[in-house]
Amino acid sequence: MILNQFLLLAAVLFSLGVYGVLTRRNGVLVLMSVELILNAVNINLVAFGAFQDNVQGDVFAVFVIAVAAAEVGVGLAMVLLMYRNRKSIDFSEVDMMRG
Amino acid sequence: MTEAFLLAQAVEFDVASNIAFAIISIVMLYSAFKMVTTGNVVHAALYLVIVLAASAAVFILLGSDFVGATQILVYIGAIIVLFLFGIMLTKAQLGDDDSVASEKRSMGALVGTLLFVVMAFALVDTFGNDEINFGDPEPIAFTPSTVDASDLPTPVREALFISADAGEVELTQAQFDTLEPEVQRRVPGAEVFGNNKQIADAIFSQYIIPFEAVSVLLLAALIGAIVVARKE
Numbered sequence: 001m002i003l004n005q006f007l008l009l010a011a012v013l014f015s016l017g018v019y020g021v022l023t024r025r026n027g028v029l030v031l032m033s034v035e036l037i038l039n040a041v042n043i044n045l046v047a048f049g050a051f052q053d054n055v056q057g058d059v060f061a062v063f064v065i066a067v068a069a070a071e072v073g074v075g076l077a078m079v080l081l082m083y084r085n086r087k088s089i090d091f092s093e094v095d096m097m098r099g
Numbered sequence: 100m101t102e103a104f105l106l107a108q109a110v111e112f113d114v115a116s117n118i119a120f121a122i123i124s125i126v127m128l129y130s131a132f133k134m135v136t137t138g139n140v141v142h143a144a145l146y147l148v149i150v151l152a153a154s155a156a157v158f159i160l161l162g163s164d165f166v167g168a169t170q171i172l173v174y175i176g177a178i179i180v181l182f183l184f185g186i187m188l189t190k191a192q193l194g195d196d197d198s199v200a201s202e203k204r205s206m207g208a209l210v211g212t213l214l215f216v217v218m219a220f221a222l223v224d225t226f227g228n229d230e231i232n233f234g235d236p237e238p239i240a241f242t243p244s245t246v247d248a249s250d251l252p253t254p255v256r257e258a259l260f261i262s263a264d265a266g267e268v269e270l271t272q273a274q275f276d277t278l279e280p281e282v283q284r285r286v287p288g289a290e291v292f293g294n295n296k297q298i299a300d301a302i303f304s305q306y307i308i309p310f311e312a313v314s315v316l317l318l319a320a321l322i323g324a325i326v327v328a329r330k331e
Contacts (some may be wrong), residue, residue, distance in 0.1 A: 001113060001117060001120065001230070001231050002226075002228050002229060002230055002231065003226050003229045003231050004222055004223060004226050005120060005124075006161070006231075007222045007226065008219055008222060009127070009128070009157070011215055011219055011222065012128055012215060013127070013128070013131055013150075014214070014215075015211040015212065015214050015215035015218075016128075016131045016134075016135050017131075017135070018207075018210060018211050019135055019207045019208060019210070019211035022203070022206070022207035022210060022211075023135070023203055023204050023207040027189075028185045028189065029140060029143055032143060032147050033134075033135060036131060036134070036135070036147070036150065039150065039151065039154050039174075042154065042158075042166075042170075043154055043157055043158075046157075046158050046161050046163045047161060047231070049163065050162055050231050050233065051229070053232070055294050055297040055298045055301050057163075058163045058165060058166050058294065059298060059301050059302055059306055061158075061163070061166045062165075062166060062169055062298075062302070063306075063309060063310075063313055065169055065170065065174065066313045066316075066317060067313065067316065068174075069173055069177065069317070069320075070316055070317050070319075070320035071320075072178050072181055072182070073181065073320050073321065073323075074320050074324050074327065076182070076184070076185040076324075077323070077324040077325075077327040078327055079189065080185065080188055080327075080328050081327050081328060083188070083189045084330075089189050
């Protein structure tokens with residue numbers, strides 16, 4: 001197997017995640033698209049780890065998974081707070097800090 | 100085993116893993132596409148499950164079974180449940196995203212496509228056809244040991260002509276070398292399959308400070324989530 005097939009797969013996944021973040025208005029769906037992006041990065045890390053035949057890629061992938069879990073926890077708490085205050089989780093309505 | 104046989108085996112392995120890769124990546128990309136375009140929020144979460152499971156399969160295909168297992172445990176086991184809770188607690192409103200201006204959608208598609216084209220160009224330019232080598236069959240490490248014959252797995256006993264009631268037997272390196280690789284893995288004292296040992300060594304020695312930092316981060320995220328989400 002060549003390295004690039006994994007890297008290109010991850011690149012497509014990353015681009016789909018970016019598309020999701022840009023077009024979704026529902027806060028939960030935006031967070032899900034961020035997960036897609038993080039997963040693409042993980043595939044890259046593991047593929048490079050296998051390519052260089054060491055475990056550092058795997059170790060960093062595990063760290064990324066842990067950080068993603070923390071990010072989802074805090075992110076969903078913020079979405080819930082937003083829902084409680086505004087009865088809406090539409091990210092396009094959040095423009096209080098728009099210049 | 101001759102060189103030609105080993106080579107044929109490696110090629111066979113490569114074809115099989117390429118077919119597996121093709122199936123996994125088609126399923127993954129289709130689900131990812133549906134996830135970012137579907138109007139139903141719960142369906143999006145279920146498509147995300149498929150994407151995450153497929154990427155766990157990719158990790159296992161790359162020989163990182165530990166990361167694949169962690170992916171399934173943490174992502175599919177915990178994060179998806181969090182997402183479903185988030186969907187339910189916000190009443191899954193805004194399910195239909197048809198109201199998104201088509202201008203916004205086409206801009207998103209443009210940005211995504213451009214990003215992919217730039218990345219693909221850079222990747223192909225940099226790595227070309229670089230191969231990932233996992234096929235090279237290294238000899239399996241073995242520490243000679245004395246074991247009770249009844250503890251040995253049946254294939255090992257049959258290959259070495261040891262009867263189950265032979266009592267204590269001493270396994271030597273010479274005996275070990277006569278075994279087939281699949282049988283060698285099952286001998287007590289043989290190197291364990293996979294790279295879990297190296298990952299554990301790396302996390303708890305070289306990366307001990309990032310590891311501790313991650314545990315503090317998780318604690319901070321836990322407390323932060325409670326503080327943010329609790330009612331006054």
